Structure formats: structure tokens, C-alpha cells
Amino acid sequence: MASRPVVQQQNRGVEGVPGGIKQKNMAAEGRNRRALGDIGNMVTVRGAEGKQQLPQVSRPLTRGFCAQLLANAQAAAADKNKKSIAVNVGGAAANQAAKVPRKQQQQQPAQKKVTVKPKPEAVIVISPDTEEQQEEVKEKKSRRKAAAEDSSRKTYTATLTARSKAACGLNIKKEKKIQDIDAGDLYNELAVVEYVEDIYKFYKEAENESRVHDYMDSQPEINVKMRAILVDWLIEVHYKFELTSETLYLTINIIDRYLAARTTSKRELQLVGISAMLIASKYEEIWAPEVNDFVCISDRAYNHQQVLEMEKRILGELEWYLTVPTPYVFLVRFIKAAEADPAMENMVYFLAELAMMNYATMVYCPSMIAASAVYAARCTLHKSPAWNETLKLHTGFSEAQIMDCAKLLVDYHFEAAANHKLQVIYRKYSNPQKGGVAELPPAKFLLAPAP
Template identity: 50%
Template structure:
């Protein structure tokens, strides 16, 4: 009996003896309620388990931040041989390393997740780069067109933009109803076109300023919109309007007798002066209206145009002065469309810069209808009986601008309002 008790005590002592090199819990292998090996709390990110194998020298007190490592143990049981192998490796390494023991499925999931995160980061970086490029394009500064005139007191750089803002607000006051001819009983659109084409030749012969021509046409239209005129007095209205424009714009004004002579003495001096009084009273002495010319100068500067673009632009807009149908466009619209059409004609493709759009306040789409009409005028400028503008701009003095081929490719573009 005593011997059997000694054997039982010996067996119990052997079962209670701990395994060498590995610390396990108090539960035995034969205990039915022992946790599965795969769930011993040693997965990555789980709380540290006292039963997990730890490399020698790694402790919360002594280990530095650079040398602290994690031990990834998953799906593999910790045998005595495996624990001894890990312990031997930790002795020979100079630096702590990651020891990852995982099944093939867990490893593949880890790699796939890492690849997906990398791709996601690359996509986010590309999106950020595209957004930065768009932001840089939006923040691209428009060239300062007045900096070159900062030392010129006549350019009034400090408030030139205020001047043109005022022009834009008041340009409608100088416009007329585009169908005012319906109120005239003895004249029509064709007679108006003949008169203005003739006045362009008179203006060229007298070598008057460009501003004078645009104001002359404006005065004629505003007067005819308010006053009915018989056919035989229409030429008198034209020369008198030019006399008023000369007094407003020119330094040296043509004398009345010169205007009577240019009309082949169809009217007397007294008739010219009488018509002058009638016109200024009808217009209430309002001669200060923004014409297409004032916008042309500003917009040409914004377009950084050369002499060719300038001459071709004026050729196109003078063709438009003759046409009654162009009264539906505002002066600023005509000026912008003339420059856009001239640039497109010379370059062979549509051209409208960001600076032009900003200073004219017209987009390319808004100019297409007016530009298309100008191309048609250019195409038939040398044909028919009204060729005064074409003859003027075929001269060397005006750079033979009328000889440029019209931009027919613009005719295929539908107007924006269609």
C-alpha cells in the first residue's frame, strides 16, 4: 500500500513539473476545457499573453521604441522544438526582428490587404495631384495689361478700369432699336447702307480720326430713330452728323463749305446749319456715348494684338457699320467679335485667350453669331456696289487687310442661342 501511494505521488509530481524553456498555464493536456491552440491570445494586435514565447531581452522596462517588436503567432501550435528555435534565433540576431508564423491563407490575406491599401493610396495621390493641377490652372494669373503704361499720365492707369466699367453700364443709352426703320416712310435699310458706305469714303478723304467715323454713324442712327426724314434730306443728315462728330472729336474741324462741296452743292450752308440745330436738339446735345471704337482700343490691348490684327479688326467692324442688321449687337459685343474674328482669320483656328474673355466679359460662344455675320461680310466685301470699306482696306496704308482670306471655318459653327 505504501509503495502504490509513492508511485501515485511520483506520477502527480511529474505531471505538475513545468516544461523546460516554455511557460504554459496550469491546465493540462488532458483537460477537456483547455482553450484551442489557435485562440491563446497571441494574434497580432491582441493583448500580450503570458504563455506566448518572448525573445530574450525584450521587456517593457528595458526595450527601446526602436527595438520593440511584435511576435505574430497564428494557426500554428507552439511546440517545444518551435519554441527552442525561436529562442536560439533571438540570441544570434543583432536587432530584434519580426517573427511571423502564419498559415498560407492568413499570409495571403495580409498581402492582399496591403496591396489594396497601397493601390488606394496611389489613387488618392493621383486625385490630389489632378486637383492641384486644376487649382493651379484656375489660379493662373491673367496678364496685367496696364502695367506698361504706369508712367504714362494720359493712360490714367489708376482708374482706367472704372472708366470702362462706366462705359459698359451706359452703352445701352447709345444704342437704338434694331428695327427703327419701320417708323420711316421714305427711307429704308438699303439707303442707310449707301449713306454710311459713302461717309466712310468721305472720312478717309478728309483724313479724320477713327473716333469721328464711329460717332458719326451713332449720331445718324439715334437721330433717325427719333425723327422721320425724307429721302432727299438723308445725305444732309449724314454730312451734318459728321460735322457734329468732328466738333466733338477733331482738333481741326472741316469748314461747312467743304461739306457742301463734298455733297456736290446739293445743299446750302444755311441748310446744313439748320439741320445741325435740329439734330442737337433732338438728341438733347448728348454726344458723349460709348461707341465700338472705345471698346476696340481696350480689347485690342487685352488681346496683345499686333498691327495686322488691329487693321483686320477695324476692317471687319467698319463692314458691320454699313449693315443695318448689326444694330442688334451692343458696341462692346461688336468690338469683341471683330477682334475674335480677326484673330481666328490670321491664325487659321479659333482663338480667344483668358485675358480677352476677362476684359471683354464675352465668352467665345457668345461671340459666334456676330463673328459668323462678319465672316459673311468679309466674304462678299469686294462684290456689289457698296465697296467703300473694301477699297479703303486694300490700300497699303491699311496693310491690305481686306485681302486676307475670310475665316470660312467659322461659318460651320452654330450660334450659341440656336
């Protein structure tokens, strides 16, 4: 407010000079042109040289010019990545704004200082509810519906075709279904699912190396009946000592391999049996029976020293080769492939022990004896089908290949049920703990001659 009288006095002094008004106005217009040509944030007017600086009197800002400045500032803010631009108008514009009433100043605050804030970025949300995407979803649904209708038509057509072929008596080939028997033991470390196929492939190759052939012709004092009596008695000893099944099958294997390699007298046959079981117990059992236990079980027919000497003789003759595939290792695998229940499992072991006791099964390899026991057990329990693709795959034998051995096992079952003299195995599996499977009728239809 103090600057107004000064400005008025200076202007009056200029009016007193002739031609001063015109000359002053010309100078002001020239300065105004230069200032307008160099508009910035602040408009500064300098006085003439050698004269006292006077405040610039400028033309008042119009609303149109102010609106143009605002529009230019907003455009510059959008182009320069949301930078704020302040437009300050000074000099005569400030004086002019001072003369405006207070109400008008409140209505026009942009004349003093204009700050343009950047507009917030518009967030584009991609939604599946857009029209285009909705159309695509509708098209997909219609395509799926059409495909489902086509498949239903094909299925109906296939059904009619199958019925027509069946009515005409045409043979329709069924798909071979092979089950993965190791799927349930995938996380069982003891099942060694990663190596089980390789292990049994090795057993198949090694069983021929340790296979025992006919040796009775080379034994002058031993016959088939004596061997059967020895095996029957050893099964009873094994049952009383509560030994594992692996021990029993390995014992019989050691006896046959030793008798096939060396001539033995009738008097030493039982000594060979208890020494072989001692060796097998040391190999398979955690707590093996002692030598005195076998001396006592044999009614002291042999002493401690004789048992140890025979043990040493057997190991030397076999060259300490005890890791052999017996029928038991194949039985475990084949029973698993057959998905056997407890009754069927007991029936398989019953027939397998009958096969061990009888010398006639010596002509078959251990894997075939195991596969035949499974087949005969399924026939005895009337399982259908008696042989499937899963068993064929894991055993490596077809139904025709094991038929002869299976008939032999059914024949042994029939003899054991007919009050045969050697009743240890029959009594063992007639026990309710074993399911009483020995008392079931044998599968006589396998013994019937083919038509």
C-alpha cells in the same frame, strides 16, 4: 644739498643731552605713526609746539612698499573711470632718493613721481567669422541644401504623377493666366491706369442708355440699303478729310439716334449725314472741316443755310447728348487686351467698319460688336487661342456669347471680297498702308454648321 649739514648739526646737538636720543626717537615714532595712518598724496610732518621745525627723518622706502603703492594706484585708476593718480613721496624719502646713485635713480624713477595712465578701452569687434556664427552658417547651408533636395524630389514626383494622369486620360485643369495689360502704361499719364477700369465700367453701363434699337419700321422712305449707301459714302468722305476714327464712329451713332427719333425723307438723308459728321468733327477734331467743305463734297446738293439748320435740328433732337460710348472706345481697349500686332489691328477695324455699314448688327451693343470684331480677326489670322481668359475678363463676354455676331462679321467679309457693290471699305483696307488685310481669306470655318 644745503640742508644736510643743518640736519646733522641738529642731530648732534640732541645727542649731547642725556636721554635725548631716546626721547627724540619716541617723538619721531609717534609722528611717523600718525603720518602713516593718514597717508595722502603728500606726507607733511609738523614740528613740536614752541620749537623750531625740523625736517622729518623717516625710514627709507623699500621696493616692496613702492610696488604696493603702484598696484593700489593702478587699481584705483581702473575703478574711477581712468583718472590719473600721482603718487609723490617727500620728506625723508626724497633725502633717501638723493643718496641713491644716479644710475639707480634712472632705474627707479617711480620713487619720485608715479603717474598711472588709463588703459585704452578694448574695442570688441563682432565678426561673422567667430566659431559660433560659423557653425550657424553651416547649419543654415545644410538646411537649405536639404530643402532643395526635398523640393527636387517633390518636383520629380509631381512630374511622374502628371505623366501618369496624362497616360490614363485624366483631364488636368490648367491654371488660368490673366495678363496685366496696363503694366506697360504705369507711368503714362494719358493712359490713366488708376481710373481705366472705372471708366470702362461706366461705358458698359452707359452703352445701354444710348443704344439704338430697330427704327426702320418707323421710316417710310428709308430702307436698310439706303443707310448702307450713306455710311459707305461717309467712310469715303472721312478718309479723304483724314479725320480721326472717333469722328467716324460718332457720326454713325448720331445718324442712327436721329433717325430713330425723327422721321426723315429720302431727300434729306444725305443732309443728315453731312450735318452729323460736322457735329462729330466739332466734338472730336482739333481742326474741324468747315461747312463749305461739306457743301462741296456733296456736290452742292445742299447750301450753307440748310446744313446749319439740320445741325441745329439734330442737336435739339438729341438734347446735345454727344458723350456716348461708341464701338471705337471698346475697340481700343480690347485690341490692347489681345496684344494685337499691326496686321491684327487693321483687321479688327476692317471688320468693325463692315459692322457699322450693315444695319443687321444694330441688335448688338457696341461692346459686343467690338469683342466680336477682335474674335473674328483672331480667327481670320489663325491666332491661337482665339479667345483667352484675359480677353474674357476685359470684354466681359465668353466665346459662346460673341459667336453669333462674329459669324455675321465673317459673312460681311466674305460678301465684300465677292465684288460687292459697296467697295469703299474693302478698297480702304486693301491698301498696303493698311496691311492689305481685306484681301486675306475670311475665316470660313466659323460659317460651317456645327456637327
